[in-house]
Amino acid sequence: MSKTVNLPSPPEELAAEALAEHLRTAVTALVRSTRAADHLAPIPSEALDLIDRRGPMTTAELAANRGVRHQTMAATVKDLAGAGYLTTRPDPADARKKVLVLTPLGKSAIEADRRQRVAILAAAVDLTLDVDDRAALAHCLDLVDRIAEAVARGAGTTARPDGIAR
Numbered sequence: 786m787s788k789t790v791n792l793p794s795p796p797e798e799l800a801a802e803a804l805a806e807h808l809r810t811a812v813t814a815l816v817r818s819t820r821a822a823d824h825l826a827p828i829p830s831e832a833l834d835l836i837d838r839r840g841p842m843t844t845a846e847l848a849a850n851r852g853v854r855h856q857t858m859a860a861t862v863k864d865l866a867g868a869g870y871l872t873t874r875p876d877p878a879d880a881r882k883k884v885l886v887l888t889p890l891g892k893s894a895i896e897a898d899r900r901q902r903v904a905i906l907a908a909a910v911d912l913t914l915d916v917d918d919r920a921a922l923a924h925c926l927d928l929v930d931r932i933a934e935a936v937a938r939g940a941g942t943t944a945r946p947d948g949i950a951r
Contacts, residue, residue: 808932819902825894829865832858833887833895836871841884843876870894 823830835850848858865871870891876882
């Protein structure tokens with residue numbers, strides 16, 4: 786016969802919702818502050834970054850991955866192509882479709898912004914964290930990676946109010 790164990794509730798500041806909100810606000814602030822130095826605006830930068838990380842994709846796939854409407858992403862893609870950051874080529878799986886591909890200029894732009902963000906973060910780490918804090922940060926980053934993987938697998942997802950699927 787199994788015995789039910791009643792574990793004590795965690796203190797309020799350790800409740801999942803409180804930790805999740807703190808994580809969300811901290812990550813948002815960190816992303817905003819490091820992206821402030823970017824040469825590209827956030828939405829175009831995120832589009833280029835996604836194509837760079839995941840490879841060529843259609844405008845529809847890019848829109849779905851970013852959680853925006855196709856028409857919204859099409860305007861961004863048009864601007865990026867006009868600036869020389871993107872080009873298109875036939876989809877190898879379906880020649881009727883076109884996939885978006887980074888140009889050398891697009892690759893260079895996204896890499897420059899990444900290097901700038903890393904430099905900003907590295908300087909902040911150097912200025913504020915001692916060796917023990919850095920070890921704690923490394924452990925916390927492992928935990929954040931685990932949370933990100935769980936979210937990517939669909940943990941805790943709910944429908945968005947605008948009806949756009951994630």
